[in-house]
Amino acid sequence: MTPSPKTPNTMDVVNKNLAKRYRKEKMFRFYGIASISFGLLCLLFLFTDIIGKGHSAFFQTYVKLPVVMSADALGITDVNDPHQIAGGNYQGVLKQALRERFPEVTDRRGKRALYGIVSNGAGYELRALVENNPDILNTSLDVWVLADDDIDTYVKSRSSREGAYTGRFTEQQISWIESLIESGNVEERFNTTFFTAGDSREPEQAGIRGAMMGSLFTLLVTLALSFPIGVAAAVYLEEYAKKNKFTDFIEVNINNLAAVPSIIFGLLGLAIFINFFEMPRSIPLVGGFVLTLMTLPTIIISSRAAIKAVPPSIREAAMGIGASKMQVILHHVLPLAMPGMLTGAIIGMAQALGETAPLLMIGMVAFIVDVPSGITDPSTVLPVQIFLWADSPERAFVERTSAAIMVLLGFLVVMNALAVWLRKRLERRW
Structure with a gap:
């Protein structure tokens, strides 16, 4: 006579079901932790990318030039006339300073490339200096002026692992920049323009x-x-x-x-x-x-x-x-x-x-x-x-x-x- 199968114990059934439920709870908990970790990882990656690209914008490259603030060159005959001071040829004075710094540049194309070292808005900085202190007219002084955005990008990327960003630079332009850097005439400062200026077509002059x-x-x-x-x-x-x-x-x-x-x-x-x-x-x-x-x-x-x-x-x-x-x-x-x-x-x-x-x-x-x-x-x-x-x-x-x-x-x-x-x-x- 064949013996009847043994009836499972109630406690064995309960323990088996409990073990199965605990395994599912652990898996559910694992999925939740994995989802949260993945979200935090994506958020960390996003913040790292944004901060890595944006932190350098809080600093701006400046170039030091010995500028002769000649009243004749600026076209100012009356220092008490605010219209003459506002309309002075400040950009021309900066170009003269660049030509004197690099006298070997004589051709028109080279001069145009040389003038691109400083920002188009650098003349406004000179105008602000004259407006605040007209006594600097007909004197020579070292002035830190805003560098062009390409120069700024090149200087900031010199220490990166990818190497310096040369962009549209020629070998001659790079030699000028390196010459200014080696002589201590280039430095990075906190970019106050970013917080004090409005929008601009020129990146170095743009602010928020x-x-x-x-x-x-x-x-x-x-x-x-x-x-x-x-x-x-x-x-x-x-x-x-x-x-x-x-x-x-x-x-x-x-x-x-x-x-x-x-x-x-x-x-x-x-x-x-x-x-x-x-x-x-x-x-x-x-x-x-x-x-x-x-x-x-x-x-x-x-x-x-x-x-x-x-x-x-x-x-x-x-x-x-x-x-x-x-x-x-x-x-x-x-x-x-x-x-x-x-x-x-x-x-x-x-x-x-x-x-x-x-x-x-x-x-x-x-x-x-x-x-x-x-x-x-x-x-x-x-x-x-x-x-x-x-x-x-x-x-x-x-x-x-x-x-x-x-x-x-x-x-x-x-x-x-x-x-x-x-x-x-x-x-x-x-």
Whole structure:
């Protein structure tokens, strides 16, 4: 007679299933850790690439030249006449200094290449010296002037593993540069122009101040409009509006608008503010209107969540001692919900700071040299400035593009850190 199979023990079955479940949990945990590690690795690679390309933009190459500030050569007869000082032939004086430094250069093509050592804007530096101290006229002095962007790139790349970037240089030009370096007439200094100047066609003269001021004015308009409107809408929907199909329709549309691509808001701003109201293009006022439309859903959603987090007992206690509905909201609900509202507003502003597409649609992609002084002056913003520089053919704009990205990322990190700090500092747990 064949014996019947042994019935498995209940504990053996449980242990087998537990071992199988533990293996799956370990695999799931491994996948999660691997995903996070891969994301952090990609982020580290991105930051390393940006910093590696952009850190050199914070330094600029200068060339020292012995310049004779001859009033006759400059065409200045009256030092008290500001028009004569402003219109002096400073670039000609620099060319004369270069010819005296390299007297062996006599042909026209060689002189043209020699003059390219210094920047086209170096004459403005001499003009500033004369305007600040007219006594230097008819004297000889050593002046550090801005080098051309190709010279700057060559000097910065001399110590790289790939070797010095020669670009369009001839052997003669390289010998001039090496001669200046060996004599101690070339040095790198902190690039203050990058933070104090507006945009320029010449990389060595280009700066981000105009874009930063444009971003500042645009964000001020956005904050002044989106925060009070968003908070008011959240208060109405949470405290006053009745729950019906109409309010449900509004809530659904607010949530949907938070997921709409930002370029749609740019098209809306182009159709309404520029085409219908005929407002001028490329001004922070219109940019602020467009970004207000984009950030309102984020602020409304975060403000509603903050209001919902206030315990009902706060409202009931205030009403129990005779407070009106408005007093309950203004004196109790809003102060307690303000940390969450501020956090949402800062995150919305950080989102607006990094936006490019909606501002391109309203013309803030224009080439703006002058630094704006108000919300109605033509300007651009930092993300658009990065977009313009990334499309420039000059090699020196590569490092300035990366440096501008570093500045933008710095602002975004600070704004998000401020949001986290406000939440931790002002948050109350119930």
